[in-house]
Amino acid sequence: MSWTRATRYRHYCEMTEVEEQELLEIVNNSIWRQKFHIQPPYGLLNDPNGFTFYQGKYHLFYQWFPFGPVHGMKHWYHVESEDLIHWQEKGLGIAPEYEHESHGIFSGSGIVKDDLLYLFYTANKRDQDWNRESSQSFTVMDKHGKFTKQEEPVIPKQPEGYTANFRDPKVWKNDNIFYMIIGAERENHTGCVLIYKSVDLRNWSFEGELKTNFENFGYMWECPDIFQIDGKDVLLLSPQGLESEGDFYQNVHNSGCFIGSLNIEEYSFQSGGFQELDAGFDFYAPQTTQAPDGRQILIGWMGLPDITYPADKDMWANCLTIPRELYIKNNKVYQSPVKELEEKRGSLTEWQGKLSKEEKYLENFSGKTYELVCNLKVEDGTGGLKLRTGKEEETLLYLDTELQKVVLDRSNSGEPVAVDYGTIRQAAYTDNKISLRIFVDTSSIEIFVNDGELVFTTRIFPQEESQGVKIFADDTEVSWDMKKWEYGD
Missing domain, CATH: 2.60.120.560 (Exo-inulinase; domain 1)
Structure with a gap:
């Protein structure tokens, strides 16, 4: 199939029953369909999103273009699990609806407040000259699985000094204040994360860059995540544009973390060097959540941007990794398959x-x-x-x-x-x-x-x-x- 802008930027609601059945027939005949990994029913899967424990279940969404194995109009597909092993497909979660998200729902995260699951995401829009416009918005999911979307973005555009590569909000709570970090690119084409704060998840103030020891480290910091393990702060991200160094950074883009100390008053993160999290070929855009027992659980995209895969001919692309528990040993993040896999x-x-x-x-x-x-x-x-x-x-x-x-x-x-x-x-x-x-x-x-x-x-x-x-x-x-x-x- 020849993929044009018109065919890439179709909404899921435009898919006919005949199209869906044709896709399913092709996909179901693929010899490479996985048996115990999360994978799309058809079309393209990429970043895991909104990974949260809510109402007794793990909820996970992933970037999804339904019509084929290419990056086009992104939606969020929803799966849920009680045990991190058996995942139930819930179908379409979030879809483009308003003008500011006319060209896709990009990555984001989830947080529970007042018995509701708030799902923050980047809204993507292209103007008539195909210039990107990025904003941050959210939808709310209740315990019945009903989604109620915010009609206007809560952060309408990037601050001065940054490009429209401004995406992937991660939200967390510290005392009674909510914080959000967003991956960004400075106008001088270097990567960073920006930090916002709120008391109600609806009104956000820009607090500046998160100050780190790495001012010139790739051109865009995608999919940031921040959490604690054993009293140490971990900043997880996927920096684009790293040059290979020996055995490190051999893929088109790479993912890893800094272990250090977050000063939330000064918006600084002091750390040692960057740890690449995976030495293999296909790992990107990981996201974590905290299990009820305190474990920090990671799931990543088992794929990479800008790469084609043999299963593309079968009209589906990519899957997610198995869930992994993170822990720190010898000042290094270890990843262990979750015990539930046994x-x-x-x-x-x-x-x-x-x-x-x-x-x-x-x-x-x-x-x-x-x-x-x-x-x-x-x-x-x-x-x-x-x-x-x-x-x-x-x-x-x-x-x-x-x-x-x-x-x-x-x-x-x-x-x-x-x-x-x-x-x-x-x-x-x-x-x-x-x-x-x-x-x-x-x-x-x-x-x-x-x-x-x-x-x-x-x-x-x-x-x-x-x-x-x-x-x-x-x-x-x-x-x-x-x-x-x-x-x-």
Whole structure:
């Protein structure tokens, strides 16, 4: 299909039943549909939005263009869950309605006040010359799931000195005052976040930039989020325009965080360096919420802007990551799969043993959807796994003790993805022992190293028959202890 402005900027209400049925038929025949990840019914999914615990359930929205696998007129699609694992699709949540949001509902966040869920978002408009106009607005959802939208934006435009790249409000409460941070771009094309405050969520005053140690760090800070873990403040964001540095910042855009101290009176955030949160290929625009038991839970977009994926031909694009609990250890944010995921574990297969300069096919470990836990020790050299193997396909994950790196290689994972940005991702690792927890779905792999010290997230697009698992030891001896659980829908 040829995507023009006219076809990209259609409202969901314009979709006919015939169009929807045609889309569903194409999507349902896709061999890459996921089994345990949030994914769109059809069309394009991107940023997670409005992630909030409300009325006994987790509510999550995501950016959605219904008509196909391209970025066009964005809506919010709504899913909810009682346990972070089983998600019920609620359908369309928020759609463009007023003039100031004529070209889409962009990203934002949720907060509960007076037994109502306030959902703040960026309203996107284009003028006749296609110049962007950005404002901030909200809708309110009650306990019955009814949405009541604010007719006028509460922040009509960006302040002086900033471009219309002014989006993605995150709202939180401190004592009796509400604060909002918004990702922004200065007129000199450097990124920052702006801060506003309110006592009622409806009337907001601009307080200035959030002062940080990083005045020249990318050109736009998207999807900011701020929260506390164990008494330390964390500023999460997705800065666009970072130059690659060694193994870091290898993707078109990247996401990470600063750990530091927020001074809410002076609107300053003092921190150490930036931590890239994911060493893999496909991770962006994460958002967090606090669970009732105090855990900070993160979900990210398993995709990237400006990248096409093989499933696009099947008229759907992208999914979200599994939910991850965040904690701080050694002044670093760790990500651990939420404990609720253990409920999805089915039949168990185990294997222990050693390999010496050989490769072994693990017959009982094959499949398309499973959780794999591996503890291995590499004596001196390279040892690791080959996942989703087939006649000519494999995804490699291994420890190279000579290079002192963990390496993920999707050069032969199936249909190629974003090869201009490389097919290998790696991260420094100095030990010869490693613990891996791996979640394999139909078209994705998420890898957690040493309880989330390192994380690799990647989409892969193998043929359906490529389901094998192999282990290997190159010119060395490797000790293995492996467990695999089947995963259903």
